[in-house]
Amino acid sequence: GAGVSQSPSNKVTEKGKDVELRCDPISGHTALYWYRQSLGQGLEFLIYFQGNSAPDKSGLPSDRFSAERTGGSVSTLTIQRTQQEDSAVYLCASSLRTGSNYGYTFGSGTRLTVV
Amino acid sequence: DQQVKQNSPSLSVQEGRISILNCDYTNSMFDYFLWYKKYPAEGPTFLISISSIKDKNEDGRFTVFLNKSAKHLSLHIVPSQPGDSAVYFCAASKSGSQGNLIFGKGTKLSVKP
Numbered sequence: 001g002a003g004v005s006q007s008p009s010n011k012v013t014e015k016g017k018d019v020e021l022r023c024d025p026i027s028g029h030t031a032l033y034w035y036r037q038s039l040g041q042g043l044e045f046l047i048y049f050q051g052n053s054a055p056d057k058s059g060l061p062s063d064r065f066s067a068e069r070t071g072g073s074v075s076t077l078t079i080q081r082t083q084q085e086d087s088a089v090y091l092c093a094s095s096l097r098t099g100s101n102y103g104y105t106f107g108s109g110t111r112l113t114v115v
Numbered sequence: 116d117q118q119v120k121q122n123s124p125s126l127s128v129q130e131g132r133i134s135i136l137n138c139d140y141t142n143s144m145f146d147y148f149l150w151y152k153k154y155p156a157e158g159p160t161f162l163i164s165i166s167s168i169k170d171k172n173e174d175g176r177f178t179v180f181l182n183k184s185a186k187h188l189s190l191h192i193v194p195s196q197p198g199d200s201a202v203y204f205c206a207a208s209k210s211g212s213q214g215n216l217i218f219g220k221g222t223k224l225s226v227k228p
Contacts, residue, residue, distance in 0.1 A: 004158070033215060035218075040220070041220055042119075042121075042204065042218045042219050042220035042221055043159070043204065043206075043218035044218075045215040045216070045217070045218075048215055056215065059215070091158055091159070093158070103149070103161040103164070104159075104161065104216065105158075105161075106151075106158030106159045106160070107158050108156065108157050108158050109158055
């Protein structure tokens with residue numbers, strides 16, 4: 001597609017439920033990144049993919065968070081047993097290659113609210 | 116421990132004047148810096164970047180200055196326009212690294228007509 005597409009744009013879920021957030025990167029972009037922005041905070045790195053592998057998962061806050069990428073394209077971020085502190089905007093970005101010199105293109109994000 | 120700091124959460128400037136947004140970093144290994152702009156309900160968009168081999172990079176109304184000894188960079192917007200009103204994020208990384216960008220918390224710029 002022309003840009004990075006994320007779905008859903010908004011998600012309200014009950015505490016304890018699982019949620020899946022989807023990211024469809026720009027076609028041909030091999031690198032994919034997940035960030036989240038909590039209220040009043042900057043963008044917090046979660047995980048990145050080079051192709052289908054995730055060399056750096058260091059930003060995942062707990063083992064309730066996982067992500068996968070298949071076919072070098074779409075990625076899914078899964079949060080199990082959601083907690084209220086998981087409420088944030090989850091942003092996905094892609095770039096042509098890994099390495100910060102290649103600009104990231106961000107999607108519009110998924111606003112997750114855990115009630 | 117924040118490695119990239121934007122100490123001013125907000126800035127208000129009159130249209131036509133200069134906007135100066137500041138950013139400090141603590142990791143001396145950072146050698147590539149970027150500014151992103153974010154409108155409400157949209158993802159951040161890349162604005163301008165600078166490598167540590169330079170101390171200035173200019174693109175139209177936007178100029179980024181880097182002071183490596185002070186671990187400080189700034190974004191200048193001249194002249195400021197109402198459409199520049201947005202949140203500006205500073206980001207840093209180690210050039211060529213396989214990893215991710217480290218972002219500051221952002222500065223909300225308001226340009227008043």
